[in-house]
Amino acid sequence: MKKRPGTFMGALETSTFGNPFRSDALTRTGAISAPKLAIIITCFNYESFVERAIRSVLDQKCDACELVVIDDGSTDHSWETISRSGVKAFKIENRGQLGACLYGLGTTQAPFILFLDADDELKPGSLTKLLDKLDERVAKVQFGLTLIDADGNPLGPFCSLNTFRERDRVLDEVLRRGVYKTPPTSGNVFRRDVCELLREVNYDKAVDGVILFAAPLFGDVVSLSEELGHYRVHGRNDSRLGQLPTAPVLERDMRRFALRTEHLRDIVRRLAPGRELIQPQQAFYYRERAYCLEIVTGRARRSTSVAALLVGLLVEPYAPARKLAMAAFFVFGAFLPTRAAKALLAIRSQGGHRSAKAYVRAISAPFRS
Numbered sequence: 001m002k003k004r005p006g007t008f009m010g011a012l013e014t015s016t017f018g019n020p021f022r023s024d025a026l027t028r029t030g031a032i033s034a035p036k037l038a039i040i041i042t043c044f045n046y047e048s049f050v051e052r053a054i055r056s057v058l059d060q061k062c063d064a065c066e067l068v069v070i071d072d073g074s075t076d077h078s079w080e081t082i083s084r085s086g087v088k089a090f091k092i093e094n095r096g097q098l099g100a101c102l103y104g105l106g107t108t109q110a111p112f113i114l115f116l117d118a119d120d121e122l123k124p125g126s127l128t129k130l131l132d133k134l135d136e137r138v139a140k141v142q143f144g145l146t147l148i149d150a151d152g153n154p155l156g157p158f159c160s161l162n163t164f165r166e167r168d169r170v171l172d173e174v175l176r177r178g179v180y181k182t183p184p185t186s187g188n189v190f191r192r193d194v195c196e197l198l199r200e201v202n203y204d205k206a207v208d209g210v211i212l213f214a215a216p217l218f219g220d221v222v223s224l225s226e227e228l229g230h231y232r233v234h235g236r237n238d239s240r241l242g243q244l245p246t247a248p249v250l251e252r253d254m255r256r257f258a259l260r261t262e263h264l265r266d267i268v269r270r271l272a273p274g275r276e277l278i279q280p281q282q283a284f285y286y287r288e289r290a291y292c293l294e295i296v297t298g299r300a301r302r303s304t305s306v307a308a309l310l311v312g313l314l315v316e317p318y319a320p321a322r323k324l325a326m327a328a329f330f331v332f333g334a335f336l337p338t339r340a341a342k343a344l345l346a347i348r349s350q351g352g353h354r355s356a357k358a359y360v361r362a363i364s365a366p367f368r369s
Contacts, residue, residue, distance in 0.1 A: 035066035037131060037189065038110035042100035043118035044072040047081050049232065052152070054085045056121035056230075065127050068107050072100040078118075096205035097185075102198055111192050115207050119232045120186040121148075126228035130189055139167075139219030140212075141189040142182055144227035150234040159183040163225045171216035173317070175268070175275055178261050178283040181317075184208045186229055194218050197267065203259040210260050210267070217271045244346040250293040257286055284312040291330065295341045301334040 039057050043050045050069070057067045067087050071079045073094030082089045092103055101115050112134050116122065126143070133141050147155035161181065173180045182188070185208040194211050201210060215221055261280040268277050280286050287309055294301050309330045313323055329348055333341045 033063065035108070035110045036064045036134060037062075037112045037114060037127065038066045038068060038104075038108040039114045039116050039122075039127075040101060040104035040108070041067070041069045041116045041118055042072055042097055042104060043069065043074060043078050043082065044094065044097075044100075045074045045076045045078060046118040047074070047076045047078040048150075049119040050078055051081050051085065053116060053118050053121055054082070054087060056123070057116070057127070058085070058087070060122070060124060060127045062127040062131070064131055066108055066110055068104045070100045070104045072096070097207050098198060098201060098205050101207050105192075105195055105198075112189050113192060113195050114189045115185050116229075117184075117186045119234065120145075121230040121232070123228050123230065129224070129226070129228060133222050133224070134189070137219050138222055139191050139194050139217075140215035141222040141224065143187055143224040143229065145183050145187045145229045145231040146227045148230045148232050150232065152230070152232075155233065157227060158231045159187065161223050161225050163223060165220050165222045167216050167220045170221045171272075171275075174213050174216060174264075175277050177285070177316075178257070178264075178278050178280060179213065179285050182212050184231070186231060188212065190215065191218065200263065203263070204256055206256075209256070210263050213260070213264055214267050217267060244342065244349055245292060245296060247293060247296050250289050250296060254286055254289050254293070257283070257289075284309070284316055287312065291333070292345060295333055295338070295345050298338045301341070303334065306330050306334045 041050065041053050041057075043053075054067070054069060057065070069082050069085075069087055069089040071082055071089065071091040073092060079091050088107070090103065090107065092100065095103065104115075105113065114130070123146075130141055130143070142161060144161050145158045147158040149155055159181070161183070170180055185206075188208075190211055194215050197211050197214055198207065258280040261277065261283070265277045268275055287305070291301065291305055291309060293299075294305070310327055313326055313330075316323070318326070329344060333344055336344065
């Protein structure tokens, strides 16, 4: 029988917020099982990709999941594409990613949420594997992603992860560094109460911010090394993956990190009184981007900045080979002419393993022109 437009695998009518695992909230009149996981796709002018994102969910035919699609005021043909799919969907005035995700959160009562970007996809069978990891003590599940290009061709792994289930260790790392290794938005499932923190955000339009790092304050973080989704790289990625970072982007990242850290500090005071969170300007993440900003703007790289980065790198949780490569970047970047330093940064921004010859070519190119 054809499903009624606007629904997917049954919709929950009883609120579960506050106690999402109450037995009386899991069924309604004993007939329809409530969704345990809601996938919320937000779309702004991604008509080229949104249908593939929707199909990557629908094709899994997961009865324990609900799909909600929010068109965030698209001016292309995204809404027509979404409407043809017959899923539960809403068209709203443009609010940015954060506003659209919050709107989607209000349309579902599922106790767990996956915010899937409209240009990304989930792999077949991923939802069943994710559902198997969800229980009342889990605040977040993160999983590996595979890079794909605009046409869907695989480019390799993105944000490779270790498999673990931890809380205290992850929280300690957040307090010490302000960050931990986590994929972007589409590679995470959050418990609903963690998502509610987004209502406090008034300094950012993105979703992959404070909830990533506040999760261990709420419960366990489950990390899966298996790549269960696709992260698409194309000309309109906000992350500018593989491109030389610009000064406005670096300044935005530093400002966003500082504001997010202060928000996180307030959450720590509420949920873990007595624990201390690092000051944003002291964090390796902040110092590294400040150094890259010096290269991009052509300002002199100070030896004190390099020394602080090298000392901080000693305690960062990176593999030895990566530490060595980062140390070389900091040292060479401090002494090379600006054009050569920018070439080095451009190679580093591409991610993945780079051979020594690639770096030599990058450094020497400005001198050959």
